[in-house]
Amino acid sequence: MAWATPPENPTNTALSGQNGMWINGSAARGAILRTNPREKMVHILFDISVISKGVDGALEIVGGALLCFVSPAQITHIVRILTQHEFSEDPNDLLAGYLLQAAKHLSTDAQIFVAVYLLGHGVVKAGLVIALLQQRFWAYPAAILAFVLFLVYQLYRYAQTRSTWLLVLSVVDVFVIIITWFEYQRLRAVHGFA
Helix, strand or coil, X not given: CEECCCCCCCCCCEEECXXXXXXXXXXXXXXXXXXXXXXXXXXXXXXXXXXXHHHHHHHXXXXXXXXXXXXXXXXXXHHHXXXXXXXXXXXXXXXXXXXXXXXXXXXXXXXXXXXXHHHHHHHHHHHHHHHHHCCCCCHHHHHHHHHHHHHHHHHHHHHHHCCHHHHHHHHHHHHHHHHHHHHHHHHHHHCCCC
C-alpha cells in the first residue's frame, strides 16, 4: 500500500522512493527482497547510461553557450590550435582534417542553429536526467519519448549525411531507451504500479 506522506507508525518498515511515495510494512520488505541479479544489472546499466546522458547534456549546454559568444573565425583559430599537434605527427589525420574543414566552412547561420540546437537538446536532456535520477515516475515515459524523438532526428540526419558517428550515437540511444524502459518497469513493480 502506498501513502502520500510517511506512515504514522515509525516502527513499521517503510521504503521511500524519491518520488514522494511511501511503501509500508511487508510491501517495503518485499520491495527490497525482490531485487534479483538481473534487476540489479538493469539498474546499474540504467544509472551509467543516464549519468552519461547527463554529462553529455551538460557538455551540450556549455558548447551551445560558448557558440553564442565566439565568432566562426575564433572557432577556426581554436580548432587549428587543437589540431596542430595531430597534424605535426600525421599531416593526413582524418579526424583533425575533418574538424578543421568543418570549422573553416562554418557559417554564422549554421553556428546559430548549432548553438540553439545544443542548448535546447542539452537543457531537455539534463532536466530529464535529473528527474530520472530522482526516480520521478513521469520522467520515464517523458525521457523515452524525448530520446525517441532525438533518435528519429539523428536517423534523419544520418540519411542526409551518412555520418558514422550519428549511426553509433543512434545505437547507443536505442540501448538507453531500452534500459530506461526496463528500469521504469522495475520501479513500477517495486512500487506496486505494475
